[in-house]
Amino acid sequence: MTLDAPAAEPAARGRLVTPTFVLITVAALGYFTALGMHLPVLPRYVEDELGGSGLAVGVAVGAFAVSAALVRPAVGRLGDTVGRRPLAVVGGTIAAVSIAGYGLVASLPVLVGFRLLTGLGEAAFFVGVATAVQDLAPDDRRGEAASFFSTSIYGGLAIGPFLGEVLYRNGGAGRVWLVSAALAGVGAAVALLIPGHLGRAVPQTLVEGDVVPAAEAPRRRFLHPAAVMPGTILLLGLMGFAAFGSFLAIHLDDLGIDDAGPYFLLYGASVLVMRIVGARVPDRFGAVRTTTLSLLAIAVGCLTIAAVDAAAAIAVGTLVFSVGMSLLFPALFGLTVNTAPASERSHAVGTFSLFFDLSQGVGAPVLGIVVDLAGSDRAAFVTAAAIALGGLVMARIRLPRPGAAR
Template sequence: MSTTATTRTRLVTPQFVLLGGAALAYFLADGLLVPTVPRHVAGALAGGNLAVGLVVAAFSLSALVLRPWAGRLVDRRGRAVAMAGGGIAFAASVAAYGWADSVEMLAALRLLTGVGDAFFFVGALTAMTDLAPAERRGEAISLFSLSLYVGLAVGPPLGELLFATAGATVVWLVAAGSAGIAVLLALGVGETRPDTTVTDARHARLVPRAAVVPALLLLALVWGMAGFLAFVPLYALDLGLSGAGLLLFGFAGIVVVIRSAGARIPDRLGAARSVRIALLCSTIALVVIGGWRSTAGLVAGTALLGIGVALGTPAIMMLALERAPANERGAVMGTVSMSIDLANGLGPACFGLVAAATDRGFGFLAAALVAAGGLVLAARGGRAALTNRAESARTAAG
């Protein structure tokens, strides 16, 4: 193999490592806030359940709304600008939490934190797709996602420890410092946007057509996972277990193993096939959990759901990038990543409504219908792609 070919297919470069480090520092900062913001609202600010919900949700609200706009900025102004600006907004707003003496003020700062999240996350995700060779994008997305899982695994317990021993102000400053480190590492990565996309990006759509189907597929995949994570602790008690800690540990372990040791699986299977397998696994998993109401059913369904989630997200991102021109990568990643926010909000809410009207088992079965809808959409997309290829082949032959 020539030196040029080797360089072109290389994935783990110094830039890729720096980008992974920036993402890890950012998600660590994010993880520090997960358990501490609610405790601060309920404690120091004397807020009730509604206040806690509003303050926590403010972050997701602004992040959700701004992701497509972040994608457009990423395409027009570059990935480095979005990562640096987003990281600075995140760090500055979190550092200011200590001056918030009311629920309203903290909620306003959380909106700004969500703005920072939208721009940093979309910028980093798009930069990763720029750095990854096309034939190794599934592996790149899998490895990149590990920074999120590690950050959200280490951040919450560290945040609780700092909160209990040093107070909320120290947590805010440590989180802001970690986000600041993410900015410095992102600046070290530099600009990754292809030069040929600079002019074309001015004409990119806010919501590209290439992103619509992948966004719906990701919504269908994450919907069930969000409901599972929200309600499996209670469902485990319904089935007579003492808790769901081991189940959640096993679920996360399966995702981490497949995203690391099996990072190249989506590349080898292909994006479309991997998406169908992932949604099939998720559908069956949710049916098993909700229909086979036993410890064995819960364990088997949890394992199968872990496989589906581990394969599905990288494959759906791959599918989106296959359909997207280079000048719309940021807009595509911004739109597709919106589905994660939507699913994390709507999935548990709809699960709760179904469970309130029936029981939690039927909540899982309802979530299975959403995953099944995604599977049907993925299957139709595959058949359409085959039809288009056949027509192209006939045209070329003619």
């Protein structure tokens, strides 16, 4: 295996939340707030200002995930060589520049093109910061580290949509794109302070006890095997988020509820609280039981949103849905990182996050087709619930049992 730089000090002495850990999380918070601003705005922009259909909404929302998915494994392998900081800085910069271009031309193909470019930046930024956090975490606290780090993701998803809604109503989509680009740029700037040694490999490889040049090392597969099954189950669960992020605002508009911001705020805040309060749940109860609970809650939440028109009931459905989403990622992410060798950690993270991209890049357009065929936005949530239940069955059968690798 590749001989990495020395392990980070926090992991060696058992500490988890350190100044460096907080720094990385702050960088991610700025970046994911930028992405969160798009959730209530992008679907309306495509439908109202570009005259797009349900399929067009799905394509525009999911386009950035397609390009991200295509490069995730390659970016992951790169991160095991050049380190985590270059990925985060370059990725955040690409995202900021591309987001600033969203409103330059009022054309769906141009918007999709910029979204694809955003995806390239997203792939690099996420792999860089997410792997850096795992580099700093003690081995027995990987799930907890993922939970705490993901407060930046869901903090961004709590703040971003609310901020995006306010800016859209007061200044239009153009103002949303500019502020979003600035926040992504802040994330890239803060990422400059990530320690340069994290993930930077020594250009030698240990093979059967002998040190040989890296060029002669065994070639890695495109997808890291430790991430394939956890990633597949993540994809199935995140179809619920594809429905929630792409069609909730439109669904609420159809019901006469013209402000989606509070629902996205409820979702993000609930996940944020659960990630903090329940940070040790994945490590204590294991991947199988935590994932089972998560997928069941996602299915129930989606069905509630689809079945009941009352604003309060949709809020309850959103709350239940958020509980499932809060536990799914850290359970499966911790399982993936603990199974992969340390020298291949970035590759495993890149492969795992590829499945997140597929859930949006493939899931959103597929759900858009379902919506167009059914003539109702409810169909997206019902379909997502059924897929989550399929993922639950797969998790019970295929994930390692408690006591095995977690």
